[in-house]
Amino acid sequence: MNARWLPSFVAGTRIQASVDADAIAHNLAVIRAHAGAASPAPRIWATAKADAYGHGLSLAMPGLGQADGIAVQQLPEAHACRAAGWQGPILVYGGLLAEEDIAQLDLADLHLVISHEAQLDWLASCPPRPDAPAVWLRYDGDIRLAGFSDEAYARAYARCTALAAQHRIGAIGHLSHYARAEDEDGVAEADARFRQVIAGLPGLVSTCNSAALLRHPGHVCATDWVRPGIALYGVSPLAGIDGPALGLRPAMTLTARLFAVQTLPAGASIGYRAAFVASRDMRVGLVSCGYGDGYPRHAGTGTPVLAGGRRTRLLGRVTMDVMIIDLDGIDHAAPGMPVVLWGTPDLPVETVAASAGTIAAELLTGLTARVPFTARD
Numbered sequence: 311m312n313a314r315w316l317p318s319f320v321a322g323t324r325i326q327a328s329v330d331a332d333a334i335a336h337n338l339a340v341i342r343a344h345a346g347a348a349s350p351a352p353r354i355w356a357t358a359k360a361d362a363y364g365h366g367l368s369l370a371m372p373g374l375g376q377a378d379g380i381a382v383q384q385l386p387e388a389h390a391c392r393a394a395g396w397q398g399p400i401l402v403y404g405g406l407l408a409e410e411d412i413a414q415l416d417l418a419d420l421h422l423v424i425s426h427e428a429q430l431d432w433l434a435s436c437p438p439r440p441d442a443p444a445v446w447l448r449y450d451g452d453i454r455l456a457g458f459s460d461e462a463y464a465r466a467y468a469r470c471t472a473l474a475a476q477h478r479i480g481a482i483g484h485l486s487h488y489a490r491a492e493d494e495d496g497v498a499e500a501d502a503r504f505r506q507v508i509a510g511l512p513g514l515v516s517t518c519n520s521a522a523l524l525r526h527p528g529h530v531c532a533t534d535w536v537r538p539g540i541a542l543y544g545v546s547p548l549a550g551i552d553g554p555a556l557g558l559r560p561a562m563t564l565t566a567r568l569f570a571v572q573t574l575p576a577g578a579s580i581g582y583r584a585a586f587v588a589s590r591d592m593r594v595g596l597v598s599c600g601y602g603d604g605y606p607r608h609a610g611t612g613t614p615v616l617a618g619g620r621r622t623r624l625l626g627r628v629t630m631d632v633m634i635i636d637l638d639g640i641d642h643a644a645p646g647m648p649v650v651l652w653g654t655p656d657l658p659v660e661t662v663a664a665s666a667g668t669i670a671a672e673l674l675t676g677l678t679a680r681v682p683f684t685a686r687d
């Protein structure tokens with residue numbers, strides 16, 4: 311393992327997540343190069359919802375400076391982006407959750423995704439203003455998690471046109487999100503339906519999450535704004551290939567410590583429910599990380615970790631505070647040694663997620679409050 315990938319440990323911490331804003335900036339540039347093949351190149355809404363995919367908005371923000379806009383889920387996050395120093399446009403995927411959210415619209419260069427009629431009712435009740443928020447009408451498409459159906463779309467657009475004439479909203483755009491962007495045949499049909507629905511309706515178009523961008527580069531030409539999220543943080547959105555293989559750099563490294571070394575005689579078991587039984591005499595280590603930190607309990611024997619720069623494996627069952635690792639062949643293992651759990655080119659979080667039967671985004675957003683975060687030095 312390259313020493314560059316081992317963040318320095320803050321004294322006294324049993325576990326830490328270090329966030330590399332330079333890696334995020336690098337990943338943004340890689341994504342821009344992909345999108346740049348289209349002409350004119352689309353602009354980029356850098357998606358930073360869920361506290362920048364669990365990295366912490368303020369730690370991630372220095373890496374997002376070259377984005378054209380930042381996208382979040384809810385209005386309070388939009389205000390947090392401004393507080394963290396972001397001056398550019400902000401897109402709110404969830405738009406307004408309830409009528410009282412109209413009290414939070416006082417933000418320059420605000421863009422709201424509008425997915426249902428009640429949100430338009432609430433906007434209609436706002437006083438006119440010269441800098442009223444722009445809206446992006448969401449088409450429900452094949453994902454159907456939010457948005458207007460084929461039948462409802464044109465009516466919603468007509469309402470927006472009237473609200474824009476009254477200066478209750480600004481520009482009107484069109485937004486669609488694909489259910490199966492990672493598949494070869496995942497976007498063509500959904501996109502054709504979207505284009506049919508918005509045909510003849512003026513406005514900029516936004517499509518393409520990370521998977522659509524990387525899997526369907528040809529499709530990117532037809533969009534004005536793309537919306538990558540997970541790839542910004544160095545994680546591949548595609549099955550069978552990890553972020554480093556796509557030229558992305560992991561933005562979060564999770565590191566704990568080896569705090570005890572034990573010899574396990576052949577036949578001895580270790581951990582709750584005797585989940586691991588040694589088939590021969592072996593050295594094992596206890597590591598200061600567990601599911602109480604957000605490490606997945608479903609990661610079983612064989613899940614890779616890096617101890618003392620060597621790749622080894624998890625044994626048995628993860629507990630709330632502790633996990634057990636194999637120290638076979640790691641002769642220099644000693645208490646205090648850092649153990650990397652995920653987030654290097656050799657150990658991308660995707661690998662751990664696959665071992666635990668989940669996806670990287672769940673692990674990144676699932677670290678608990680007892681894990682301290684630091685900026686990568």
Ligand SMILES: *Cc1c(COP(=O)(O)O)cnc(C)c1O
Nearest residue numbers: 357403487519520537538539540
């Ligand atoms: C989360 C989200 C994105 C980003 O998706 P990734 O798969 O993380 O790239 C884009 N658009 C919408 C509407 C989203 O909710």
